[in-house]
Amino acid sequence: MRLNGKIAIVTGAGSGFGKSTAKLFAEEGARVCVADIEAARAKRVTDEIGGAAVAAVGDVSKASGIETIVETTRAAFGDADIIVNNAGVTHRNQPMLEVDEETFDKIYGVNVKALYLMARATVPAMRSKGGGSIINVSSTAALRPRPGLVWYNGSKGAANVISKAMALELAPDNIRVNAICPVMGETGLLEDFMGMPDTPENRARFLATTPLGRLSKPRDIAQAAVWLASDEAAFVTGIELPVDGGRCV
16 A cells, blocks of 8 residues: 555545545555535545544635644644645636636635645644655646636646745655646536536537546546655655646647
8 A cells, every 4th residue: 555654634625636535545545634624525525434534624725724624633643744735716717807806815715825824734743754745736727727717727826836836945854745737627616617517518618628538537636646645756846747638738
């Protein structure tokens, strides 16, 4: 098992990419904090995993939410070796000036500020343990932005630059930092990204831009996260890994 003995925090783990990542981490031997803003979702995933998981409920855009997640993990298993900053939000695909300020602030709180808050709460313990792995789930929107998602694109661009800068600063501490950049996936945010109903006809328009001809699946992202978190990627830091079926080629 590639993550045997490791302790991981996965945010936004109540559904989608995060759920699949948390479950695969546990299959690979990790003990996992399933963190989500909705208690019922976190509990459901934790119940599916069993004793190798603990549920934590917190808003990752708030220091208090991050503190709850980190302390829940510490009380159950100890200090985390692996962080997957997966929680993310978007605005509906629409003209940039139609996105209201409250939505803008929420996007940057969850997609950007949370990276700062989580690092502040976990990096000191990682340093004490002699290293760790931080994985930020970004997006192909940071590499090949689409119109109609301007502010979301920008938040993920920030996540990519933050990941690379963190990688440089934390390398002397043996803390690796990488970003995963999925193409649009089979998650609850799909229609927001598309800006239209998820009909076969509308989906076909988006699939036509992906050479491998399908959306990303949660397990695609989970498998990439397991590799980046494992010792197999011990010499990998500061990368932006597209999991995109060739979209960004």
